[in-house]
Amino acid sequence: MSLELSMHTPPEVPLEAELLTPDRTVGMDSNAVSGIAIQHGNRQVTVGDFFTVKGKGEGELHLEGDLSRVKHLGSGMSSGSLYIHGDVGEHLGAGMSGGKIVIDGNAGSWVGPEMSGGRIIIKGDAKHLVGSAYRGSAVGITGGEIYIHGNVKNETGHGMRNGLIVAGGNSGDFTGVNMLAGTIIVLGEMGIRSGAGMKRGTIISMHPTEMLPTFSYNCDFNPIFLRLMLRALQSQNFNIEDKQITGKYQRWSGDSVEMNRGEILIFRE
């Protein structure tokens, strides 16, 4: 049996619910979960003030309702599964180290910032700074996987050091900016200035994009690792055509203002 929370009162101002994670609620009954402290603006309230709680904490947590003003859900979680049936607010899975988060709807900005492990799956769109560093920090995610079936916006994978980010739709500007390593795959179109300041790492896009003047074209090739990756994504219902699996990719290296050891791969029909 899992824990099921459904929102009965919409918040007037943002709710912050970092304690609502599947691992922290293990062993709790519905009363205990109702008593967990969450933050409503500047007031401390409890889960029960906004959610009806059913079930028992056994590592699987379901939330439903319009959670677009609920922030920090799944923050710091290390195991278990969190399912959100609806839209969700900012800082989803911030700093998580393990476990799985699945969102039916859309997510706000800062999905999985500075995460080190685990998996986030979003069926809809997300906004800015997916899998990124917070301001001032040079290092974004250091591990884990983020799969977004819809679009993402700016600074996806900012400062990423390891892990995988996949966007089924388009990305905004500065995809993979200042990336240190890791992989970003954008199946739709990328905005401008992808890979700016990247040191290492790989950005893959299925559509031509405007390259920064500090990237240089190397060759066309058919990377084997990509075949494996794209097949795996296909099995997760990402829309990937066979020709993208078998076809050739332009390889660009950059960013020359940094170490020039990053690469951007562009599918070329």
Added chain:
Amino acid sequence: MAKSESMILIPGRTSKQGTSLNKGKLKDEYIEVSTTVEMNLDDMTRLKLQEGDQVRLSNEIGSTVVRCKGRKPEDLPAGILFIAYGPPSSQLMGSDTAGSGMPLSKHMRVSVEKVSA
């Protein structure tokens, strides 16, 4: 039928806006400054606009009507509009700050059309 054209709007500060600000933002002078858009004279000719004509600027956010004023092509390139910040430019400004706090308040793509008198 009025011709509509896509241009880039650059709101900015001017010293006239600065001096009129001191009188008060609800005073005529300030309102006049912030409701005037500068346009390349060639663009004006093409759009059949005279100095002081009213134009509607619009984008996916909203629209506003301002008076136009010609600038020589060497001072303002074709396709660029300049306006002092103020309530009219707010009408066209999106609120997505991309995790920065700053809305995109310059270089907004707007469509321009003459408002018939």
Added chain:
Amino acid sequence: MADNIRTVKHATCTFCGCVCDDMELTVDMDKKVITKAKNACVLGRAWFAEHHIEDRPAAMIDGKEVTVEEAIEEAAQVLAGAKFPITYGLSDTTCEAQRQAVAITDIIRGTLDTTTSVCHGPSGLAFQGVGESTMSLGEVKNRADLVIYWGGNPAESHPRHFRYAVTPKGMFIPNGKKDRTVVMIDVRKTPSAPVADILIQIKPGKDFELLWALRAKVKGKKVDPKIEEITGVPLSTINDLVERMKNCRYGVLFFGMGLTMTRGRHFNSGALLALATDLNEFTHFVAKPVRGHGNVTGADNVVSWQTGYPFGVNFSRGFPRFNPGEFTTVDTLSHGDADAALIIASDPASNFPKAAIEHLKTIPVISLDTKQTLTSKIAHVAFATATYGINTTGTVYRMDDVPIPLRPAFDSPYPSDEEILTAIRKRVHELILSRRGARGATGEAKVASKQVL
């Protein structure tokens, strides 16, 4: 002939971020007007000349005149009762008032932001990403033989900026402008253009690409020749600029909101700051945002020393948190988060994005301003306050972080921002402590007397 004339020397103009402190004001003390402001620029002259005492109520609630005390009580009740109150503005007031505003926001656990977020906020983020090689303006006067303005129009926004950076004779620049090369980079030929020895017109929105290409060139890296087509700047011009930058003795890059407000925002500023840093491999090179309103730099400083962060600070959890895009005012308003607003010396109702203005109209607003604005018109509680620098003393910071004391010209019948905010701070503290039922309720008197809170 009025004989009650007073002269104020070394007065400070707080209109723009230049904060020129060499004003000599002639004040008609009977009429309470400044009749002459020697050394002022066109903006400064208007700033001083247009400030006279207006006949309007010192305090209003919902448009009706009330006593200042009643307005303070109402403001405190609104702020202490709110769950997500925001404090915004602060660039056109003294550091003393700014300190009180941060204290209020800390006590009520609100969100504090300044006009920095819609001005050089992106440059602040860039600073946090790459740092900055910078200087006080006197160094430019004394040393800079290469001065580059990028994406700004100082002739109109900061008319006397050139007196710090272009025209003056300095210690190692004995002939003033003759000893400097001035480069202006902009999308249009602004009224600042005549001061430039070299004018570079760039295609709109391509600043990042040009800055990035310059960085690569400075580092001796290859740049895609398409850069010429992309930016509209010939390769020969780019190469020439790179050589000038590497070979100058003391170079400076000033930059304006042409970088911060356009697509790329903090990355544009960051690219410029990184370029200045890179150039230090070859020579001494500095950069500086040309900051806007009078004391916006003071706001950055005060908020930073009190909270650790320059703007966009939230206190909901009882300590400061920083996240631009979440706790900045355009966001807290346009997302509909804020449930009350304390707006000090700023007019978001007239220049914010439409969605933000619409939300602002639905919540109780407390405004402090020297003049009527669209914001004071929609305010639930509106205070008319004295003008800093003209009516009040205090401290302001120039765009290069240099603090300057104010020398007021004449008294105002209105209280200062600092006085109003101090009174609100004391009252919200009482209200919050009594809500918490704290033992601290007895502590308030002591704490207040020690001036810390």
Added chain:
Amino acid sequence: MAAMLRIVNGSIHDPANDIDGEVRDICIKDGKIVDSLPENAPRLDAGGTVIMPGGVDIHSHIAGPKVNLARKLQPEDHRRDPHPGTDYTRSGSGGTVPSTFATGYRYATLGYTTVMEAAVTPLGALHTVEELHDTPVIDKGFYVLLGNNIYLQNLLKEGKQEEFRHAVAWWINRTKAFTTKLVNPGGDEPWKGKRNSNVTDIDEKSDLFNVSPRQIIEAFVKTVNEMGLPHPPHVHCNNLGHSGNYKTTLETMKTAGDLRIHLAHIQFHSYGGEPGKNPDSKAAEIAEYINNHPNISCDVGQVMFGKSTIMTADAPLAYLLRGFNKGKWVNADTECESGCGILPFSYQEHIFTHALQWAIGLELFLLSGDPWRIMLSTDHPNGGSFMSYPKLIRLLMDKTFRKEEIGKVNQKAIAKTNLPALDREYTLNEIAIITRAAPARALSLKNKGHLGPGADADITIYDDQEDKEMMFNAPRYVIKSGEMIIQDHEFTNDYYGRILHTAPAFDEAIAENIRPFFEDYYSIEFDNYGVADNYLHEHEIIPAKNS
């Protein structure tokens, strides 16, 4: 808080009054320590505690333009270390460069009640004073940077020793400083004016002023001693951090002759080896020289492992350090006065140089023949945060703990030192000397650093614990000027603290000599420069001999 309090049953460590662990009463009245109180005065039973005067930090960077730049620079550092407010205290953020409120409160939670900001440009003095007003609990002052001041160097070039003395005094008065600070004297001009170069030798004369660092140091030592400022010139020697710099340090000390001089963070100046190559330890040579020269005082500038922030008026040094990882870096030039460099830094046990620096600092402490002249500091936040003082105290007091810690660091570095052979353990009284009594004496603060009648009632009461890190980390009570600020480890009050400065006499005519220079080369008005009296609020003038 009652105006009177008698603290009874505590074990008193008051080395300035030769009291070493005796149980005595301490009587407080109106913020001062007094001989006696009426029998019915309120009592605080301090049984089982160790009582010391409030701590005095002689060298720290807590306020002013460079500190605030370093704060703004590092949101990532604050985010992990929030400082919540209480009913009595303001909130803030911590990390290596805490907000002003957090700085004051955190010093108080370590039992410190007086802190000196060690480097402020004259142009930034007003900013510093404004920040100090928002730095609660502690009394505070600052040292004004004059060692690269262009006007003063011109006077030296012209041999105008008399004008030099008046001008130095003018600057101290104008900025409300406590004493003069020299940082890498003579090094700014090559940095700013000669494509980021530096002086490398104490006798290297600048082209522009034809004076060497040694001449600058000599002039300040002579002048400040003549003026009788409460603290001698506070000197950050040339060649900080460079291998072989101990020679420069010895030469700097020799330059002072038998006049008073304070050397800042001397650990960073005690390196042997060849320039550009790996350093080794010259702690023994430096300690020996200091031990034999009673005119010299210093603070150690201990390196502690973990995060730090380099912030220094020694801009070339910061740039050099930036070269290692090319991370974010700040350079900030102040016209006619100073340079400045800032970067986030991290000292790591496994890195040779960092481990060597750590060991050299400990060697200096352990080789010190006179705790009154080698004082505790980390050059906060350069060598590490002041929050690491309790751990440093344990390293000094507990040789078993020290040996364990030595075992964790780069052993090649340890092999370059004598640290493992040093078995000395500091006593509580010696700790009381290096953390309060000695700095107070070096600063001529007659009412600080001791618990005799007439002293400020700045008192720290620790639970007597075996683990000295625990003990010094959380005093049970902290009393500031007679006010109980911390009681049972919790804030129960707030306190404003006051600004300590000095006001040496000088010939007012010097101002009219400075004015034309100022008008030519500065960018603000002469009359708006410095710190006007009305900015001081609560303050205390510590007298100079000639004022």
